[in-house]
């Protein structure tokens with residue numbers, strides 16, 4: 001009988017809690033570009049990265065260019081396709 005509803009709390013402090021206790025919702029729709037080539041160019045990568053990979057989107061043909069990745073597992077996850085995800089948001093102006 002002593003329950004209080006979240007809406008009865010002052011607004012400001014519950015907003016702050018969201019930042020830390022709540023995971024950002026992911027974009028519902030994401031088109032991924034998958035690895036089309038991967039390699040180690042033998043150059044110096046940014047800290048934490050060990051290889052470079054090229055990603056291409058099967059849907060639109062977008063190509064990422066060489067991106068540094070942490071490791072091959074990371075590479076296999078793909079990257080969001082910039083073209084498709086941009087269109088999904090509804091900005092066709094470009």
Ligand SMILES: [Zn+2]
Nearest residue numbers: 057060081084
């Ligand atoms: Zn695409």
